[in-house]
Amino acid sequence: MKRRHSAEPRFADRWQAGQFLGDALAPFVADVRPADRVVLGLARGGVVVAAEVAARLGAILDAIVVRKIGSPFQPELAIGAVGPEGVRVFNRGVVADLGLTEPEVSDLADQVARTRDLLNDELRGGRPAARLEGKLAILVDDGLATGASMRAAVTYARRTASAVIVAVPTAAPDVLATFETHGT
Numbered sequence: 001m002k003r004r005h006s007a008e009p010r011f012a013d014r015w016q017a018g019q020f021l022g023d024a025l026a027p028f029v030a031d032v033r034p035a036d037r038v039v040l041g042l043a044r045g046g047v048v049v050a051a052e053v054a055a056r057l058g059a060i061l062d063a064i065v066v067r068k069i070g071s072p073f074q075p076e077l078a079i080g081a082v083g084p085e086g087v088r089v090f091n092r093g094v095v096a097d098l099g100l101t102e103p104e105v106s107d108l109a110d111q112v113a114r115t116r117d118l119l120n121d122e123l124r125g126g127r128p129a130a131r132l133e134g135k136l137a138i139l140v141d142d143g144l145a146t147g148a149s150m151r152a153a154v155t156y157a158r159r160t161a162s163a164v165i166v167a168v169p170t171a172a173p174d175v176l177a178t179f180e181t182h183g184t
Contacts, residue, residue: 014045014142017169018052025138025167026057032136034058038161039138040130042066042153043123046141053140053167062130064139065120066152069105069112071098078145079105082113083152084120084129085159091148137161144171147178 011017029037037059041050047063054061064084071077071094079098080090088109095105137157144150150166157164166179 011169014048015052017142018049018140019056021049021140021167021169022053022056025053025165028165029057029059029136029138035060036135036162037138038062038130038132038135039140040064040153040157042139042141042149043119045143049142049169050138050140053138057138059138060130060135063123064129064153064156065116065123066149066156067112067116067119068146068148069108072100072104072108073098078148080109081148081152082109082116083156085156086113087152087156088113089148089151089155091146132157132159132161134160134162136163136165138165138167140167142169144168144175144179146172147175150179 011020034057037057039050039054039057039059039061041047041061041063043063043065051061066081066083068078069080069082071079077094078091079094079100080088082088090105139150139153139157141150154164154166
């Protein structure tokens with residue numbers, strides 16, 4: 001589904017954003033049984049939004065822990081992201097522009113993956129992740145800045161889900177265009 005609203009609404013909070021997204025998605029998931037809908041909120045900010053989406057859609061709710069791999073020179077600049085089950089995605093253009101070597105990138109990814117795994121264990125408390133096999137996975141975050149974390153989530157979900165929808169209340173225009181054109 002590649003839908004967007006022409007005027008980007010502003011929301012009072014994440015709950016309101018989730019209610020809006022849930023209502024907007026309802027017609028597109030109406031033919032999918034509620035038990036076959038899994039809403040995954042990207043921890044941490046996306047979980048609140050996802051809870052409202054899941055409530056509106058009568059869907060299963062779970063969290064997915066993904067973490068941005070920041071540049072060693074500018075930690076807020078994403079060179080990629082890590083996700084569950086060893087998922088790693090990279091922005092090769094940024095990596096090349098920064099002159100990072102493959103071993104450097106691999107070391108950074110390993111460090112972030114360890115942090116991701118610890119956070120995942122902390123948040124899950126031993127509870128397994130929702131099964132996506134044969135289900136519609138609706139990936140929700142509170143926004144897309146670089147899209148790296150969402151790309152990792154999409155890569156993970158596409159392994160087993162029958163279909164994947166990305167739902168965010170706000171996104172950087174260039175990142176939105178990339179997701180609409182390529183899906184990741």
